Amino acid sequence: MTPALSFQESGPVAVQADASRTPEADPPNAEKRPRVSILIPARDEAATIEHTVRAALASTGAAIEVLVGDDHSTDATAALVRAIAATDSRLSLVPIPSLPEGWTGKNHACAVLAGRARFEHLLFIDADVTLAPAAAAALAAHATATDAALVSGVPRQRMGTLGERLTVPMIGFLLVGYLPVPMMRSSLRTSLGAACGQLVLVDRAVYAATGGHGAIRGFLHDGVLLARRLRGAGHRTDLVAGHALASCRMYRGWGEAWAGFSKNAHEGMATPRALPIWSLLLFGGHILPVLLLILFGLGLVTPVAAGLALAALLLSLGTRAAITFAMREPAVTIPLHPVTVTVALLIQWNVLLRRKAAGAAVWKGRSYPLNGA
Incomplete structure (x- = not known):
């Protein structure tokens, strides 16, 4: 049983469908488990990539594959992923080709990874995001239950310095405080499309039909623009509670x-x-x-x-x-x-x-x- 997700007017809330049972206590039939490709673009992420990959591989309640796109890293990112891949066939390292003109790096890496993915749900996460075990299954189940082509959440933000605490909280404050969630859910208005690029699950067929990251290739706000692109094509998107699904430390210090x-x-x-x-x-x-x-x-x-x-x-x-x-x-x-x-x-x-x-x-x-x- 995977957690049911909600986002109430008073703020984000994540609740389990049955609070007396954990997601692992009642695993679904293997044939009915959602299939999720977890896609991680990475460029010089040696400090975090091993932890991120191992957390993704620990996912429960879903059949998964994990693809890490090495975007010309100059550190040990690729070597760390290869070492884990040698022990787990669900993990693959995907070398990202040279950046084409007109593309931003993350969008290009995500597009390449999506082209290599095999499963019907694509879960894009940043290389500094730690997934909870039930996250992939919960997002896929919510997408199926609500007929949403895209489901996103804001991970719990970890902040270690004053500089981070003076900047990072504005992400959640603006999304939760100023997004009219009931209106967003009852309408397909493009302007109400909202997502956090750190954690985005999208239907593979819809992604391909709407152009995916290629349709927003020259932009930096991949999460929001992808959601609006899908809404413009008539597909439902949703923003749910993310603190129980994943955590992330975006930056380390004031300068970053x-x-x-x-x-x-x-x-x-x-x-x-x-x-x-x-x-x-x-x-x-x-x-x-x-x-x-x-x-x-x-x-x-x-x-x-x-x-x-x-x-x-x-x-x-x-x-x-x-x-x-x-x-x-x-x-x-x-x-x-x-x-x-x-x-x-x-x-x-x-x-x-x-x-x-x-x-x-x-x-x-x-x-x-x-x-x-």
């Missing part, structure tokens, strides 16, 4: 976090049309209340204004707390929330106003043109 989120900003909020709106929304709801309370302490704001600011701040922190606890993120990130929002806006404005100084989108030693141009 700033660079990573700057890369994503090129195709995120950092546009002349979107950023002013997002800035008003985020600044007014999460930063201004703190500033008004500071001004009240200096005698520059009336008690009425301070009272309203306090109410707004409590609402802001309460929302952040609900999302933090639901996604199993560190509680210390809650009081840091106003600073986290400030940092997020600084990253976005830095990319928008200093586009040349901020640089092209650069990652893993590769530089890409902006906005898929």
